[in-house]
Amino acid sequence: xxxxxxxxxxxxxxxxxxxxxxxxxxxxxxxxxxxxxxxxxxxxxxxxxxxxxxxxxxxxxxxxxxxxxxxxxxxxxxxxxxxxxxxxxxxxxxxxxxxxxxxxxxxxxxxxxxxxxxxxxxxxxxxxxxxxxxxxxxxxxxxxxxxxxxxxxxxxxxxxxxxxxx
Amino acid sequence: xxxxxxxxxxxxxxxxxxxxxxxxxxxxxxxxxxxxxxxxxxxxxxxxxxxxxxxxxxxxxxxxxxxxxxxxxxxxxxxxxxxxxxxxxxxxxxxxxxxxxxxxxxxxxxxxxxxxxxxxxxxxxxxxxxxxxxxxxxxxxxxxxxxxxxxxxxxxxxxxxxxxxxxxxxxxxxxxxxxxxxxxxxxxxxxxxxxxxxxxxxxxxxxxxxxxxxxxxxxxxxxxxxxxxxxxxxxxxxxxxxxxxxxxxxxxxxx
Numbered sequence: 001x002x003x004x005x006x007x008x009x010x011x012x013x014x015x016x017x018x019x020x021x022x023x024x025x026x027x028x029x030x031x032x033x034x035x036x037x038x039x040x041x042x043x044x045x046x047x048x049x050x051x052x053x054x055x056x057x058x059x060x061x062x063x064x065x066x067x068x069x070x071x072x073x074x075x076x077x078x079x080x081x082x083x084x085x086x087x088x089x090x091x092x093x094x095x096x097x098x099x100x101x102x103x104x105x106x107x108x109x110x111x112x113x114x115x116x117x118x119x120x121x122x123x124x125x126x127x128x129x130x131x132x133x134x135x136x137x138x139x140x141x142x143x144x145x146x147x148x149x150x151x152x153x154x155x156x157x158x159x160x161x162x163x164x165x166x
Numbered sequence: 167x168x169x170x171x172x173x174x175x176x177x178x179x180x181x182x183x184x185x186x187x188x189x190x191x192x193x194x195x196x197x198x199x200x201x202x203x204x205x206x207x208x209x210x211x212x213x214x215x216x217x218x219x220x221x222x223x224x225x226x227x228x229x230x231x232x233x234x235x236x237x238x239x240x241x242x243x244x245x246x247x248x249x250x251x252x253x254x255x256x257x258x259x260x261x262x263x264x265x266x267x268x269x270x271x272x273x274x275x276x277x278x279x280x281x282x283x284x285x286x287x288x289x290x291x292x293x294x295x296x297x298x299x300x301x302x303x304x305x306x307x308x309x310x311x312x313x314x315x316x317x318x319x320x321x322x323x324x325x326x327x328x329x330x331x332x333x334x335x336x337x338x339x340x341x342x343x344x345x346x347x348x349x350x351x352x353x354x355x356x357x358x359x360x361x362x363x364x365x366x367x368x369x370x371x372x373x374x375x376x377x378x379x380x381x382x383x384x385x386x387x388x389x390x391x392x393x394x395x396x397x398x399x400x401x402x403x404x405x406x407x408x409x410x411x412x413x414x415x416x417x418x419x420x421x
Contacts (some may be wrong), residue, residue, distance in 0.1 A: 005243075012238050012242075016229035017229045020228050029229065034237055095213075097221040120222060156210075
């Protein structure tokens with residue numbers, strides 16, 4: 001007897017939120033969700049019901065997205081990533097969401113992946129680390145570097161260093 | 167990690183991240199909150215981290231505002247369920263003609279639920295996106311609205327309050343049914359997503375049906391009937407959210 005797939009239906013809104021945050025683009029996001037669901041249905045027997053379903057699904061979606069990225073453009077070496085401009089500070093220190101999103105899309109992929117997966121508030125740090133296949137410590141340091149870099153893009157002059165006692 | 171000895175609090179940058187992302191225990195979060203209150207520089211860092219998350223959430227929120235493509239549901243339901251789906255579409259097209267019922271695929275109770283799901287979904291599609299006039303009588307006129315709906319539907323219509331479920335009452339209106347009018351109430355959550363409640367004196371079933379969840383193209387619904395009235399709640403929400411609202415609606419009408 002096949003296991004009941006209908007629990008996948010309730011995860012669709014969460015997968016879509018993740019995909020929209022990852023791609024910022026409707027068609028691509030829905031394609032990702034569609035491929036993710038197809039793959040999840042085909043591999044449903046691999047899911048262990050004692051684990052949460054959402055991280056399992058998110059890791060499928062993450063891998064699909066990473067595959068697409070690998071296929072669509074060559075890996076940009078880190079030193080070729082354009083520097084973010086510190087002078088782009090918005091008026092009176094207010095944070096401009098468009099500017100932030102632009103800066104997010106220019107982050108190195110490993111930092112961007114962590115920042116977005118944590119930022120959508122669907123998973124815990126531990127689950128996010130599992131989805132991305134990295135140790136929790138790596139997740140924290142990438143998160144910190146990503147946010148520090150974005151603060152620079154917002155024109156903040158100094159950011160605290162990692163593990164600094166404030 | 168957050169530690170406190172002799173009132174000399176130590177908060178690390180890691181704690182600020184964890185605080186913003188809701189990773190801390192209530193106790194630890196309270197310590198960080200107090201610390202930020204006393205340290206404007208750290209508070210500015212935290213505010214920036216929060217703004218970064220808000221920008222990301224603005225992208226993910228678009229998913230909630232756009233309809234779920236039917237292909238997603240089909241990907242899960244698969245071919246095994248396809249004949250049933252096709253049949254229910256035909257059933258709606260045929261207006262629940264006797265042929266299908268005689269076919270033996272649907273019990274009358276299933277029919278009632280299908281009708282309720284369709285009617286509730288149709289009302290959501292029609293009225294929920296209406297920015298200017300989603301309701302005829304607003305929440306301020308709740309008493310007048312209840313009288314009107316009671317008079318026209320022939321059922322006692324109470325306005326259930328769903329604030330505990332995260333929904334503010336917007337108002338309601340009388341809506342068309344197939345053979346007699348129904349009552350529609352509308353609610354909204356803090357993100358602007360709208361919930362439609364339908365009470366139908368038409369699709370009532372033979373007795374209690376229990377609550378059923380249905381996923382539609384642009385929304386989902388929870389529907390039930392008690393033999394005297396049929397009910398539906400619909401909107402772009404999870405099954406859990408809809409069931410919570412449905413229970414409150416059922417209890418509100420039972421008062």
